[in-house]
Structure formats: structure tokens, C-alpha cells
Amino acid sequence: MRLEKVRAIAGKDLAVLRRRPNLLVSLLLFPIVVGIGLPLILDITVSRHHTTFASLLPLTDAFGFFFLILVVVLTTTLAAYAIVGEKVERSLEPLLATPTTDGEILLGKTLGAFLPPLGATYLGLGLFMALVDAFSRASLGYYLYPDATIAVFAGLGAPLAGLFSVEINVIVSSWAADVRSAQQFGSLVILPFIALYVAGEIGLVTLDTNAVLVVAGVLAILDLVLFFVSRGLFRREEILTRWR
Amino acid sequence: MIETQGLTRRFGERTAVDDLTFEVKDGEVFGLLGPNGAGKTTTVRMLAGLIRATGGTARVGGFEVGSPEGAQHVREIAGVVPDNVGLYEPLSAYRNLDFFGRLYGCQEPRRGENIRRLLGQLGLWEERDRPVATYSKGMKQKIAIARALVHEPKVLFLDEPTANLDPEASLAVRELLLEVRKEGRTVLLNTHNLDEARRICDRIGILKTRLVALGTPEMLSGTVHGRRTAIRLEAVTPAVLEAVRALAPREVRAEGDRLLLDLADPAAETPGIVAAIARAGGRIREVTEESASLEEVYLKYVREGR
Numbered sequence: 001m002r003l004e005k006v007r008a009i010a011g012k013d014l015a016v017l018r019r020r021p022n023l024l025v026s027l028l029l030f031p032i033v034v035g036i037g038l039p040l041i042l043d044i045t046v047s048r049h050h051t052t053f054a055s056l057l058p059l060t061d062a063f064g065f066f067f068l069i070l071v072v073v074l075t076t077t078l079a080a081y082a083i084v085g086e087k088v089e090r091s092l093e094p095l096l097a098t099p100t101t102d103g104e105i106l107l108g109k110t111l112g113a114f115l116p117p118l119g120a121t122y123l124g125l126g127l128f129m130a131l132v133d134a135f136s137r138a139s140l141g142y143y144l145y146p147d148a149t150i151a152v153f154a155g156l157g158a159p160l161a162g163l164f165s166v167e168i169n170v171i172v173s174s175w176a177a178d179v180r181s182a183q184q185f186g187s188l189v190i191l192p193f194i195a196l197y198v199a200g201e202i203g204l205v206t207l208d209t210n211a212v213l214v215v216a217g218v219l220a221i222l223d224l225v226l227f228f229v230s231r232g233l234f235r236r237e238e239i240l241t242r243w244r
Numbered sequence: 245m246i247e248t249q250g251l252t253r254r255f256g257e258r259t260a261v262d263d264l265t266f267e268v269k270d271g272e273v274f275g276l277l278g279p280n281g282a283g284k285t286t287t288v289r290m291l292a293g294l295i296r297a298t299g300g301t302a303r304v305g306g307f308e309v310g311s312p313e314g315a316q317h318v319r320e321i322a323g324v325v326p327d328n329v330g331l332y333e334p335l336s337a338y339r340n341l342d343f344f345g346r347l348y349g350c351q352e353p354r355r356g357e358n359i360r361r362l363l364g365q366l367g368l369w370e371e372r373d374r375p376v377a378t379y380s381k382g383m384k385q386k387i388a389i390a391r392a393l394v395h396e397p398k399v400l401f402l403d404e405p406t407a408n409l410d411p412e413a414s415l416a417v418r419e420l421l422l423e424v425r426k427e428g429r430t431v432l433l434n435t436h437n438l439d440e441a442r443r444i445c446d447r448i449g450i451l452k453t454r455l456v457a458l459g460t461p462e463m464l465s466g467t468v469h470g471r472r473t474a475i476r477l478e479a480v481t482p483a484v485l486e487a488v489r490a491l492a493p494r495e496v497r498a499e500g501d502r503l504l505l506d507l508a509d510p511a512a513e514t515p516g517i518v519a520a521i522a523r524a525g526g527r528i529r530e531v532t533e534e535s536a537s538l539e540e541v542y543l544k545y546v547r548e549g550r
Contacts (some may be wrong), residue, residue: 005346008346008347009294010336011343012332012339014424015334015339019334019335019375075429089330089333091330092330093324093328093330094326094330094388096294097293097322098344098348099316099317099319099320100347220338236294236295241295
């Protein structure tokens, strides 16, 4: 594995993304809306229902988990473009003609599809924490964020969930013929995270620091397995001869 | 530099390339001519290490393209221009070339020097920072060729480099290919364009799933009807025609004021025929030797498919 080639592929994908304003806006808009919207909902709830921020604290953990879902959603959009998009734009054949290994291409593509959504999610999460702190400081008497749960969400959960989403999408890309079907099938990756969120909301599980650590551990193992699976499923020849 | 032996590729029941055997020497420009679906693109993809053969063997630069390690080495020493340019349109020409230079392992400062030289040769240095999306088709095709040359490959595979280009852009690309030829690189060129093949290629193979003809353009022209002698007269009279036919060339045909003769040995036979025409009262204006056009050669072999 030659890291300079991995960096070149990831760097190229990031450079292409920077020059696609529509994709960039859609990537940034959702986290910003969520990062501002969720604290506003909390603030409005407090002022309209004459309740305190302390009574809404369980909700803030659930909102933290929402950002895990967010990174999965955002990654799906980019990851579908990573391989299938290149094929559709006919740029994959010159790329495959270079002396680059399957592992280098996949790792470069994974980083290129994973880093921007993660950055956008961190932006949303930063806004969320800053606004929640601003709205709750007077009521709670201390700054709620950053705390251990959000640190685990941001430091472990979000990157591992993002990688999971990219790898699932790369696997889907290995047999999907167009971006739309790759996105449709790839978006199913969100279902287990939604299920976990709903389970947390109805009290089946508690989405606290320990729960997120367990989720992160499972995701770390899955990410490793999926990387090797995606490498096994990446067939240059079929990509060139079967995709139309 | 390139050797194939019985190279075959099947896709399920369909045979795309069948029993292909040929050799391309170092520094030679070899053209593969053939109709759509003849197997030209499949051949280039096999030789460039992009897809595997289902039969036979091929070596490029001494590396066996059938093995994963060999294919990897071939990709290091080869440049490929696919039938579609496939550039990253939002990026500049410089960024496109720099990216591929990195993937081919071409280090700085050589990479930057090569990009500067290539863009300079193509007259695109001043446009280097413009997104490729703003380029014309011809400019994009030039960048695609430059991309394949950025790491100074020993072998260049070109798949229909002038297809879908207007005449002016085609001319620019052909001039670039002539420059590449001067640099002494081995080139395998897939083309529909017979004039391009005649002007650029040292040897030509005509492919119709199988290789149906192989040789220099001149040799191939000679295989259609030998060398043909054309005699232009003031008028082709029945007496002239009879006098020439009496000397029994293989074929005698009158076309307006010209007599077209298929001779086994023009140097030996032409003086006698000229004398016979003069004796029959014919007034000769011009005697020339013609060979079959590459188009005639192509059509003959492709139609016969032998």
C-alpha cells in the first residue's frame, strides 16, 4: 500500500468536490440546519412549556446520536459518486490503467468520500454544542458541552459510522450500474442507526456513553471486515466490461 | 515490445478477439484497423493489463500481461488513451496531469517538467489553470494524450483518438501523434481512419475478431490487385484496347480516357504495351503506376473476413 497514491486519489476527490458547488452546499446545508435547528427546538420548548433545561437533558443525548445518523446520510451521497460516478463520467478507465492497486484505489476513495461528510458533521455538531451551551448556561449554571458522551460520539462513533457507510456503499458500487441505484441501495445503511435511535427513544436501550462505546466497538470490527470484503468484491474487469 | 500469441477473449458465448498473433517492435507505430465490434478496444484493454485474456498469451515490454504482477508492471510502462477522454472536468488541465503523474509514480521535479513540456507542445500552457470542462473536444483529446505521456511511457495505447473530432481537431491530434512517433515510442493505435493509419503507422493489422491482414500499408495495397498501371490517352479506341488485350495482361479496364492494367511485372511489361498502343494509333499522355488505396484494402479484407 503506497500512501502517496492513496493521498493523491483522496486529494483529487476532495478537489473535485470543492468545484461542485451544488454537492458542497447540499453537504453543508443539512448539518448547519440541524446544528442550529435542534438547539432552537430545545430553547422554544423551554420557553413555551415553562420547563427547565435540566428536564430536557435526556433529549440532548438522543440529539447527539442524531449526528451519528447525519454522518451516515451525508457519506452515502458522496460514496455513491466515488466509484459509480467515475464510471458514469468515463474517468474510471484511465484511473484503472495506472499502476495503482485495488487497495490503494479503495482506500483513497474511502477517505475522499468520508472526510468531507465528517467535517460537515463536526461543523453541525460544533454549532449544536455552542448554541445549546448558550441557551442553557444560565439555567444549568454550567456548560453542558463538551461532555464525555458527545466526545465519544464525535471522536469514535461518527468516524466509524462514516467509514461503515462508505464501505457499504463501495460494496454496493461494485455491482450497481448507475449513481441513482447505488444511492438507493446504499442509503439502506441508515436503517440500523434509525432502529437504534428509535430503540433509544422508546426506552429499549439507553444511548449513553457506554452504549455509544459498544456501538463504536461493533462498528470498528465491521469496518475492518468490510474493507477486506470491498477489496475482494472490487473487480476491475467487470467494472470495465459489464457496466454500461 | 509487444508480442501476442493466440490471444483470445470471450465474453460468455461471444468471442470478442480470436487467436490474435502479432508482434510490434520497439519504436514502431502499429495500427489496428477494423469495424465497430471487431475487438480493437478489447485488444487494447488486454494488452494494457486492464482485462484478462481467456486464451493465448501476450507480453508487453517483456512482462506477461496475464499475471496480476505482470499486468501491474505493464501499467507502469504504458500509457493508455481510451476511446472516451474521461478527464476530471471540474479540475484544470494541470491538476488532471499532475494527478495522473502521481499515480504513475512520476516524482517532482520531473513531473512538473513533463507537464510543462507537454502542455507547451500542445499550445495549452497558458490555459493550464482553466477547468477542463471549458475546453473544446480537440483540446480535451490533447490533454487525454498528454495524460498518457506524463510519465514518459515506453508504450502508448491509443483507442480511436480522433473519433468524434472535427477535421481541425483531428489534424491537431494527428500532428501530436507524429511528434510522439518522432520520440521513438512504441505505439499501438486503434483507428477507423484509414488516412490516419496510412500517414502515421509503420504497419497495420486489420482486425475482424481475428487478424485478417497484417503488413505495411504498401504491402497490404499490393495484396488487393498487385501494382496497377494507369495509361492516360487522348482517347481509348477499340483498336488500342484490342492491341493491349493481345498482350494478355491479367486485367484490362477502360475508364474514360484511361486504361487500367493489372500487370504481374510492370517494369518488364509496360514498354511493350506502350509500343503496342503507339502502333495501334493511340496517343499516350501519361503512364503511372498505382497501388490500391488503403480503403480498398480495408473493405476487401473486412468484407471477406478471411
